[in-house]
Amino acid sequence: MLVGLAILGLILALALGNLGPWLLAARRTDSEAAFWRSVEPAQLILAELTAGAFDTDAQFSLTATHARFRALAPTLSPSPLFVDLHIEDRRQDKDRGQNGGHVVLLLATSARPTPSILLNGERPLRLRRSSARALVVEAQSNGTWVPLLAAPMPADAPLRCDFDFIARTCR
Amino acid sequence: MRALLSSIRSPAVSRPPAAQAMVLVEILVAALIIAASAALFLTVLSEARFGLAQSRGRLQALAIAADLLDRAQTRRPPFQLHGVQARHAWTLTCTDLGLRSPRLVLMRCEARVSWRGPLGLARDLALSRGFARQLSPQP
Numbered sequence: 001m002l003v004g005l006a007i008l009g010l011i012l013a014l015a016l017g018n019l020g021p022w023l024l025a026a027r028r029t030d031s032e033a034a035f036w037r038s039v040e041p042a043q044l045i046l047a048e049l050t051a052g053a054f055d056t057d058a059q060f061s062l063t064a065t066h067a068r069f070r071a072l073a074p075t076l077s078p079s080p081l082f083v084d085l086h087i088e089d090r091r092q093d094k095d096r097g098q099n100g101g102h103v104v105l106l107l108a109t110s111a112r113p114t115p116s117i118l119l120n121g122e123r124p125l126r127l128r129r130s131s132a133r134a135l136v137v138e139a140q141s142n143g144t145w146v147p148l149l150a151a152p153m154p155a156d157a158p159l160r161c162d163f164d165f166i167a168r169t170c171r
Numbered sequence: 172m173r174a175l176l177s178s179i180r181s182p183a184v185s186r187p188p189a190a191q192a193m194v195l196v197e198i199l200v201a202a203l204i205i206a207a208s209a210a211l212f213l214t215v216l217s218e219a220r221f222g223l224a225q226s227r228g229r230l231q232a233l234a235i236a237a238d239l240l241d242r243a244q245t246r247r248p249p250f251q252l253h254g255v256q257a258r259h260a261w262t263l264t265c266t267d268l269g270l271r272s273p274r275l276v277l278m279r280c281e282a283r284v285s286w287r288g289p290l291g292l293a294r295d296l297a298l299s300r301g302f303a304r305q306l307s308p309q310p
Contacts, residue, residue: 036226147234
């Protein structure tokens with residue numbers, strides 16, 4: 001019986017001793033899975049907005065953490081809107097609730113000024129415009145920047161709006 | 172002295188051998204349950220990480236291929252490029268489809284990305300797109 005108790009004690013010690021690191025690993029996996037799950041919806045939203053972007057030579061401003069352009073997205077607004085993409089590094093403020101301690105990609109439009117979170121993860125992010133008029137969101141992986149979202153902006157001409165009252169948008 | 176020892180001896184010691192064996196079995200079953208729970212938790216964790224690594228590799232490959240296809244429009248076909256990005260090896264092949272106007276040339280590009288998934292399994296993905304490339308800037 002003493003041997004049995006000793007085995008039980010050993011197994012309990014082994015299980016309880018590793019519980020912390022296991023739970024930490026599980027939480028990290030969960031957080032990373034949430035990040036990768038949000039990549040596809042973010043790609044769809046970004047592609048819809050950049051597909052409607054116009055005058056991308058004159059009305060496009062871009063830094064590594066901020067992009068602003070004008071787009072016509074009839075699903076959001078009948079008139080052209082301003083689109084703001086902003087990367088916020090919240091890794092320093094770990095105690096800011098659910099999104100604290102992460103890097104977030106925020107989207108705000110003139111139709112919906114309250115920013116929505118498109119991506120929320122632990123990797124550093126940056127914005128880039130590729131030579132072929134595409135907006136690229138890159139993530140840092142092992143010290144190198146790799147594309148995460150690529151959204152082409154096909155229209156570069158100014159918008160000439162003939163308002164269509166039936167479709168309730170520009171023609 | 173013997174009488175004193177027998178008076179302070181725990182009742183379990185004085186149990187019959189069958190009862191002692193039952194207690195031993197109970198302890199062993201408890202140990203097995205704890206060990207099985209830990210093993211199950213670790214299995215779920217490793218499966219989640221396996222699935223995550225798979226989808227991460229695929230999404231990363233998709234993004235690299237889409238970016239390559241976007242960048243392909245700036246070069247004149249035909250051409251073939253190779254490279255490695257974030258442990259993903261890629262090949263971009265663009266061909267001239269032979270249809271052209273004074274201003275545009277029709278081309279088709281294929282971006283093929285290959286990488287090692289979890290357990291070292293080789294994976295690959297190909298995206299292709301046809302588009303008209305401008306031959307010279309518009310006046």
